[in-house]
Amino acid sequence: MPFIEESDLLELHKDIDKAQLINERLLDQIKYKNRELRRSKIQRNIFGSVTVLFLIVSLAVISYNAGFVRSTNFESRNNLLVSIDSLEVIKARIDNLREKNEELSLVKEFYLAKKFLEKEKIYSVQVKSFIDNNLTLASESLGNTIFAKANPFYSYSLGNFETLEEARSFRFQLVKMGFKDAFVASYRDGKRIEIEDPY
Incomplete structure (x- = not known):
């Protein structure tokens, strides 16, 4: 076996230690480079994913807006047609309400006149008297006629006047x-009060 001197052995150990230090440094550098490579790979992947996601979202927004604009134009056309139809319906309703309002005002006037006739002294011209209750000559809903009972007769009078002069005329x-037998009578609450002087 060959013989190694101690100084050579020491040198060999030093070389081995240096080689180990260099090896450890190289391993540290490799680890560091691997970490950098992983980071850059992750960053590239994240950047690529974000870019793809951004492109997808952008395309979705653009297509949605294009469809929304089309549907908005379509809906606005439909809304315009609906609003035109609605205007005609509203006009028809307004006309119908005006007619009903006119009818109601006539009914209101009729009831106000009827209340006036019931509370105030009015004048009417009696044209006929019957022994029987013969009220088929006119309806009670007519506001210008009076059916009154003066025992044993039922009288039929025309016209409702506030003044005696109007009734005489x-x-x-x-x-x-x-109507030769016609005469003016005063009434209150649908009942004859007295027969008035015709002149």
Whole structure:
């Protein structure tokens, strides 16, 4: 076996130690480079993913907006048509409400006149009396006629006047038409109060 001197052995150990230190440094550098490579790979992957995701979202937004604009134009056209139809329907409703309002105002006037007739003294021209309850000559809903009972007769009077002069003028017209027995009477609450002087 060959013989190694101690100094050579020491040198060999030093070389081995240096080689180990160099090896450890190289391993540290490799680890560091691997970490950098992993980081850059992860960063590239993240950047690529974000870029793809951004492109997908951008395309989705653009296609949604394009479809929304089309649907908005379509909906606005439909809304315009609906609003035109709605305007005609509303106009028809307004006309219908006006007619009903006119009818209601006539009914209101009728009831106000009827209340007035019930509470105030009015004048009317009696044209006929019957022993029987013969009320088929006119309807009670007519506001210008009075059916009154004066025992044992039922009287039929025309016209409702606030003043005696108006009733006398109407009586004069009826006498000219052939109602020779017509006379003016005053009424309150649908009941005859008295027969008035015709002149």
